[in-house]
Amino acid sequence: MLAFVTVGSTRFDGLVHRALSDNVLDTLRSKGYDHLVVQCGNSDFDTSEFTRAGDTWTRQQKGGVLVEVWRFKPTLQEEYKRADLVISHAGSGTILDVLRLQKPLIVVPNSTLMDDHQQELAVSLDDLGHVKAATVQNLLLVIEGFNRATLVPFPAFDGSRFREILDEEMGYPY
Secondary structure, three states, X not given: OEEEEEOOOOOOHHHHHHHOOHHHHHHHHHOOOOEEEEEOOXXXXXXXXXXXXXXXXXXXXXXXXXXXXXXXXXXXXXXHHHOOEEEEEOOHHHHHHHHXXXXXXXXXXXXXXXXXXXXXXXXXXXXXXXXXEOOOOOHHHHHHHOOHHHOOOOOOOOHHHHHHHHHHHXXXXX
């Protein structure tokens, strides 16, 4: 099974370091994951244990988890589709993309960003049951206790709802 971690276009060293830590990799392996792909953006990580081929760093973790790390791709849609679990920063675009694909999602707000807006979104979606919110510090515990069967499916997009809201705001009759 494949777990995919993404930090988006920003720098989120804490999430990258935690995802690549031995204890998180051991926990993922114990839950059946044998492949971890990390989109690290501009984050720094220790490349000394990795082999580089082009834009991708790889290593075989002891215990059998294949780890791939790369910085950017034009789109992450294929990665989301391939993943059995997505662990992501709490950017709204990423969250919507993953939830629309009905993929299980753990969101980790990047508290270093301006006004910590990701925290609000993560908590709200967790309260609704669509995602599991975590912090860098408790990510291991959230992965250990994660049960995708408890997630509430995200509703399908309804384009007419936007029109209704816009009409209401503009004062148009229905």
